[in-house]
Amino acid sequence: MQAEPALVSGLIEVCRATIAANSDHLCALDRAIGDGDHGTNMQRGCEAVSAERAELSSLPLADAVEKIGLTLVMNIGGAAGPLYGTLLMELGRELRKRDEGAEFSLVLKQAIDAVAKRGRSHAGDKTLLDVLYPVHAALAERSPLSDIAIRAERSADQTAAMKAMRGRASYLGDRSIGHIDPGASSCALLTTAICHYLGENHSA
Ligand code: ADP
Ligand code: MG
Secondary structure, eight states: OBOOHHHHHHHHHHHHHHHHHHHHHHHHHHHHHSOSOHHHHHHHHHHHHHHTHHHHHTSBHHHHHHHHHHHHHHHHOTTHHHHHHHHHHHHHHHHHHSOTTOOHHHHHHHHHHHHHHHHTOOTTSSSTHHHHHHHHHHHHTTOOHHHHHHHHHHHHHHGGGSOOOSSGGGGGGGGGTTSOOHHHHHHHHHHHHHHHHHHHHOOO
16 A cells, blocks of 8 residues: 555654654753653654654555654653554554555554553553553544544553553652553654644545
8 A cells, every 4th residue: 555655754754753842841841750761762762753754755545653662662762652653663564564445443452452562561560551551442443533642642641640650650660650651651642643633634
């Protein structure tokens, strides 16, 4: 399937701009329960993808998505790099395997499960999975894009009540409770940005 070049390029830019605008906030969240680098890690990854925008836009969609995943692994670093990278690489591979009309929610579910496997993490562990699973559920219910974005934001907020079971935040034990997970927050910000962009530019 050939992606619409403008769509791929537009999505890359909107994600880059969203992370750049929220980098300090993500670092502040990570300072509270981690090492304070999540915003800069994500920004580095998004800038690297953005630098490849012209080439990525010329590729078939599955190839572009998989390549974005690889670039994220190589540039985000930390724990989030391999996890966001796995999400996109698996998404690309699953998109390639499936027929054109395949339900996107099923494709996304496979990719999220791959992230869970990579991180040896589950729903409720206070990670980006606590946004990804609800986003998948909203997609599977065919919720409108605006509702998917709201669900993502609410899910990120709900990680504040959770005790971290994975990653650096888990070293804090109960002291991780009361803080929003930085990875869940970046995931909600990206989901919201993508939903808004698609709503405005790709009303199918
Ligand atoms: P690091 O923790 O190496 O500094 P980042 O700060 O960039 O990396 O990313 C931290 C985020 O990564 C966390 O907020 C959490 O959402 C996610 N994370 C960390 N470890 C795991 C894991 N094992 N499974 C899923 N997500 C994880
Ligand atoms: Mg960190």
